[in-house]
Amino acid sequence: SAKRAANADCVDASSRVASATSLLDSDCVAASSDVPAASSVQDCVASGMPCLPNASTSAIAASSSCLASSPKSDNVSPAVHLETHFLTCEEIEAADAQRTAVQERLGAMPATQRKFEAMTPDPRSATATSEGSKFYLVQMDTLSDLHSRTLCMHCLAPGLTIQEGTQLGLATKLELMCPHCGIIASSWNSARQNDAMAFEVNIRAIMAMKQIGKGQTALNDFWATMNVSHRGLHHRTFQKHLKKTFRDREIQCVDKFYAESAAAVKEVYKEMDPSFCRDITVVYDGTWHKRGHTSHIGVGAVIEYHTGLIMDAVVLSNQCLGCQVGPKPGDADYASWHEHHVCQKNTDAKSGRMEVEAALILFNRSVSKHNLRYTTLVSDGDSATFSALVQENVYGLVPIVKEECLxxxxxxxxxxxxxxxxxxxxxxxxxxxxxxxxxxxxxxxxxxxxxxxxxxxxxxxxxxxxxxxxxxxxxxxxxxxxxxxxxxxxxxxxxxxxxxxxxxxxxxxxxxxxxxxxxxxxxxxxxxxxxxxxxxxKTQNASESFHSVLWSLMPKEQHASLIAVQTALHEAVLRYNAGCQRATKEISVSVGLTPGHLAIQRAAEKDALRMGKAKKRNRVKNERRERKKVRKDTSSYSAGSF
Structure with missing residues (x-):
């Protein structure tokens, strides 16, 4: 929308030029009846003279639509028409007041509350139910002692025992032994997933390790210490499930969340400005898996400023360990290895350049993914990312404006x-x-x-x-x-x-x-x-907060592959935008598990604790701000600061 008039009698020419620039959008078609009016506005802008000499009784030209190009031909150059809308001074002031009111309402909330309220509530009940298979840790001697008091179904002799059979990860076949008849029954201690060979207990074990920021080594150490299995899962099995079961399925889940976040952002912007098209303010910052400038994995995330919702994120890796240790071209087994190898290197950029490369990827796909343009960028003092976006000319004639993180x-x-x-x-x-x-x-x-x-x-x-x-x-x-x-x-x-x-x-x-x-x-x-x-x-606090969530799920101190960081990113996005409870439900369903009621209960407790802490911090901050307002008159700082 157009900026407020500098005075009641004229419209600032630079504001009209900026408004005209913001109209560049090939998806909007101007009405032919508005072409004469558009031409007059353009003439005024070009001349630098006020379009409307008496703005108190006339309408002020304001931008809300786009430029449209006529079909190209060999003899006629593309014609650009400006569709104009007119707002009075009162309407402009009312729009400013509405936008300010919405921003103040959002600013008064804790960031956690803003995000939770912006996301669509989970249609499933938030109350923990008895859904999902429940698991127990049972000492085998106790189980055998219990069965020793039962009779054999064939010979009616007592003394039945339980013995371990085949073991696949944490799944074990339990065999019921009769001292006279031998094995009379057997069953796995965990059911297999529907239409899959994987056992539920193995999938839940991997999911548990992911949620606490650990990997296959920690899983094996834990179950070995509990004397359950000397090797909970083979590293190949763990990596296979991490890639096929979790990463590939979580992509669809997190894409749904991105779309939901974009819809929530559009609603907020339409509330601030009914003529909103698709230009939003975002916070962008990069982060690396290793400290310093030697990291092989970097992450870039775009967060909408007013709601705090993550709109999109990407992981980049400039190294593939498989390519380094695997067969080289010319080796006898290279062809067969290369046929099944999935390279984990997706960029040639050095670690210092990854932030820029990630920004170019995310900004270039914002229109196709969300029909949004990230036209206002809040970032740190590093100008490399902003300069690259400007040079790339991401949104054509629509400029990207940089604002500093305070x-x-x-x-x-x-x-x-x-x-x-x-x-x-x-x-x-x-x-x-x-x-x-x-x-x-x-x-x-x-x-x-x-x-x-x-x-x-x-x-x-x-x-x-x-x-x-x-x-x-x-x-x-x-x-x-x-x-x-x-x-x-x-x-x-x-x-x-x-x-x-x-x-x-x-x-x-x-x-x-x-x-x-x-x-x-x-x-x-x-x-x-x-x-x-x-x-x-404005600040980058939202980015810093998200980074802490991400690296709590994949600590920087431990080695990680591209796939491991991607799965951590997916869960971090879900947690950050909608909380642990919904993240646990969505990920469980995506990998074919029924959400466990105890897991949901624990996730709900964590969300309640997170919300409580956020509200307390926000309340203390607001109280401190009110006390300062009472104390100060024209002072810029609290009394006695110097």
Whole structure:
């Protein structure tokens, strides 16, 4: 939609140009009756003159539709027509108010609550039932002792015993022995899955290991310690089920969740703006399986900003262990090996480039997958990903706008000051100068200046420079002109001035050469171009939270294959978007298991605990914010911060 008019009599030309740019969408066809009006709007935009001299009585041109191209021919170049819609000033203000109200409502909720409410409720009852086969750990001697009190069905002799027969993983054939008749009956301790040779107990064991972030080695060690089996599952069997039973089936499950998340996001955006087409704000960040820049596996995930729902994710691997240790071209058995080998290398990118490659994959398929465009990108200071997206021209003439993560911008102050101390020829650190504690304080003050003025670039600039001049102020040269006025100011000198009290002594008294060295850092980090990208105080907290969920299911300390990370990613997405309870149900059904009622009960407990903690943190944060509102007048920070 068009931006609010700069005044009641004209529409800002740059806003109309931006609106026209946002209309580029080949899927929307303009009505032929609107072509004359569109031409007049384009003429006004090109000339830079106001389209409507009296906006108080006329309608203001606002964008809500798209550009359409006429069929191409050999003699006629494609014609582009602009379908215009008109909104009055009152309608624009009402739309802004509606959008703000929805964003404030979502912002007041904990992130967990936003996601759970946005996702479609599970049609199955949330109450744990007696569904699913229940398993017990039974000592064999106890079981044999129990059967010894029964009679043989053939000879009626007592003394029946249970002995172990064939063992396939954790599935064991139990044989009922009569001392006279021999084996009179046998049965497996677990049923096979429908239309499959796999035993339910083996599939559940793999699923259990996945949910606690462990693999085949941990599974074998656990059952060996319990004296159940010296090797719970062979590593080939484990990997086969991980690939065929879990990964391949979970793909369909997680795709359904992605579609459901996209539908929920569209509903939220339509609530904010009824004319919403498909441009949304997303948070994107990459993560790696190994720390440092030597990881062979990287993950990229796109998270919608307002709802916190994961829209899409991908795992990249630049290494295949099978290709490294398997037969090489020219070997006698290479052809047969290569025929059955599934390579786990899906990119040639180095670890540092994986974040960029993942972003290109996810952004390029956003329209085909969800009919959405990720046109506003919240990311850290690394410009490689954004530059690659711009160069790729992902959405044609529709630009992608980058907004900064406020947490990462705040860290730049600390990094810049520490580098200043280390690289300066003069001694800037130590007592009475830039100590570690002072640098940490200045970093916090910089972050507060941005957060507390997140809707006004000029106010952010003033607050940032106020912190600089306040800290570098001395008895000989006081610098408190930028500090907030009044008795409630965070500046003790302004408080004393307002109450006609004696001026307190300056706290820091930094040498002049230190203040002079700090000034370029503050000037660079208070540039309008940077602060413009910080409007709204957006962060990448959602990405960091998702990464913690993902790597809890596949710890960075243990080796993992592409398939293992993919299965961990699938479960992490389901848990993050809809909670453990629904994730357990959906994955169980996808692999052919009936959800166990005890597993569902435990998952529900974890979700309730997660929601309770989220609400408590949110309540404490809101209470703290309300207390600050009561205390402050024109202050940008809490009283006594300096």
């Amino acid at each position: 947490n990462h911008v705040q860290k730049r102050m600390g990094t810049a000051l520490r580098n200043l101390v280390q690289k300066s020829e003069k001694s800037l650190g130590g007592k009475g100068r830039l100590t570690k504690a002072l640098i940490d304080k200045l970093t916090d003050y910089y972050g507060w200046a941005l957060r507390n003025n997140s809707n006004d670039v000029a106010a952010m600039q003033r607050a940032v420079m106020a912190s600089y001049y306040h800290v570098t102020s001395t008895e000989e040269e006081p610098r408190h002109d930028f500090c907030p006025e009044g008795a409630n100011s965070w500046c003790r000198h302004k408080v004393a001035e307002a109450s006609d009290s004696p001026q307190p002594k300056h706290k820091y008294n930094l040498p002049g050469y230190v203040a002079e060295a700090m000034l370029p850092v503050y000037q660079r980090l208070s540039q309008a171009s940077l602060l413009q990208r910080c409007l709204g105080a």
